[in-house]
Amino acid sequence: MESLLITILVTSVPILLAGTGELIAEKSGVLNLGVEGMMLTGAVAALGSVLIFGNPLAGIFFGALAGILISLIFSFFTIFLMTNQVATGLGLTIFATGLTGLIGEPFVGKTISSLPKIEIIFLSDIPFLGSIFFKHDILFYLSILLIIAVHFFLIKSRYGIIIRAVGDNHDSAHSIGYPVKIIRLLCVGFGGMCAGMGGAYIPLVLTPHWSEGMTAGKGWIALALVVFASWLPFRLLLGALIFGGITILQFVGQARGWPFPSQFLNMLPYLVTIIALSIISIKTRSGNTLVPSSLGKPFLENN
């Protein structure tokens, strides 16, 4: 039981990180469907840098950096050339899948050392809970702190309100003097960084060797997660645990020979998202808008 819960928590980290980043990007009005690609890029950069520098911490840094860099491609096209965000995001994932396959080729068969576990004094001694929550790697703690920080940042801080404002009505934001494009560039960059770290988590903690396409759809789940969470950080945390739990159930189910197909569980995150979307749609009709209004719309300075 204990180990099952730990596995669920750890499995949730990549989608939580990627989801956190995508949440900020979408709050600013940019729909980046390239999450899967950015995670792959982060994964291969992390793995490669650990092989070169021998230090798993370098993996976090280079994973994040790679995520930022590849998100710049997306930003350049969608924000400055005003291309269609959906098509560009899909393109980014396809591009990154190929690119990481190429870069990762020499890494095949090599194994890296994982991120060390950090036991938090006193807290890790609490029976049962201690070993579940407080004996993890640094990226685990970071991901939790990050989503809490994002929550308060979005609601309380001036910059958080500005990001929400840009996502709500970019023309208004422009007309009162905010640099819409720069703000979006930064938000998408943050999204890239988080997706990169989320991707890095996979080789650094979960499976310490390279295989092509090793994110295995986690980027898509992260995208669904943001919608499921209706763009609210704490719901995102909850959703990440649920989606992580479902993923683990697949393996448990297969191992124990449960009488329903694993494909059904595979499908669950998306099914849950569709249900969440329907609920959001009903709420929206009653005047409670959760979706950032200018999500996916290119901003044209109308001179």
Add this chain to the structure above:
Amino acid sequence: MDKKNSKTLLKASGLTKKFGSFVANDSINIEIKKGEIHALLGENGAGKSTLVKMFYGLLAPDEGNIKFNNKIINLLNPKFARAMGIGMVFQHFSLFPALSVSENILISLDEKLTKKQLEKSIINTSKKWGLKVSPSKKVAELSVGEQQRVEIVRCLLQKPKLLIMDEPTSVLSPQEIVNLFKVLKNLSKSGCSILYISHKLHEIKEIASKVTILKSAKVVDTMETKNVSTNILAEKMVGKKIIRLKAKKNLKKLKSNLALSVNNLYRFKKNQFGVTLNNINFTIDYGQVLGIAGIAGNGQVELMEALSGETLGKKEEIIFENKSIGNSKIEYRRQLGIEFVPEERNNHATVPDLKLHENTFLTFFGYHIFNKSFFNKIFTNPKLSIQASKQIEKKNDVRCPYDNPLAKQLSGGNLQKFVIGRAFQANPKLVIISQPTWGVDIGAANIIRQKILNLASMGKAIILISQDLDEIFELSDSIGVISNGNLSKIKNKKNMTPTQVGLLMGVS
């Protein structure tokens, strides 16, 4: 107002702004005194918005300079303008619906305040000027009037020396306009100058002491409003004499003149914001214009939807030339010879991102489908719709920025002329028009009104739904008033006065 004592606050000299080869402002000179309400008058596209965007730092002038308090200022972005003491209330607002009122205000204040300080100063300011706002509400929940108050409070919190107001009354009810004018007059007494943009002449006469008139990117004249009649203002703005409408010819009354009758029309509201139509009854004869007056949001949209076939009901509710069409779709009604011009020209009457000829095709669809061979039912020939479009443009003086533009690239007035022209092009027997001149400049409005009268002279029937009482009285033969989903008895215009109509509008 002692002229010698009033100092100049803002002076623009030789301001020129070009977009590519298009000159939006051509060496504009304007001078605004301290505490003065200065009106900026001009038709749509005359360059008013471009000019004030330069004052607010949203656009940089290509030539010329702006002096503020006798110093040349260089406004790189709106923050600079706000720091100088220039505030602006936008026509379509610059608010964020998903954020609360106080959040909306917070992010446009350059001064950094805590939440408590901010709410306190919002409440103080709103009390001081009599502008009621509630800081914790979301903007999406507010009425248009309230939203405008938020914008004004937001500007006033910065203690502006110059307040720019872009067409502030186009969205307000008469009562709200009275309140707004009180606030503006008090502001000007307290020493704040106001640059008031409008194309409504009587408003300018009422509120402003001076007026600068723009026409095709240039200043035509600057004058004291005291010494000038609205007629002269109108002529300067349009650049030619305003031609009075030619009265329509009345047809001989025939027994078989009945075009449409609506009997006990009932539609339950679609959502909580809608209006239920209750037992609507009226008839209209050929050669007649029936005006339906009323304040916006009293069931006009719902009535239009029921008449056009966007919402369907019982067969007998609507009878056109002995055919019961209450449950017939819009296409069938079109084929019978009824055309519709809904109130929203963008998104409703046209698809903004389609070209004009494609928009023409969409309403001519029925004719294409039913009168053509099998081959032509599947494939369309764009030549035909381009031809039809060109005719509509020519007949209705639709001015396009270039050949065959997207619908959204037309100015409001031109798009409206196109939409109405398109309805007339189909040679209809009955046209139902909603708010035909809303937000349209005088020149275009006059053309549109004349078209409506001409059409009635030709024996067509016209139902005119309008908020504009002057328009209703100018065009209609008989008048009904819609209020909270109920339609008053239809009366001959001769037996009705604007006061009576106003009273009927108020019944809730």
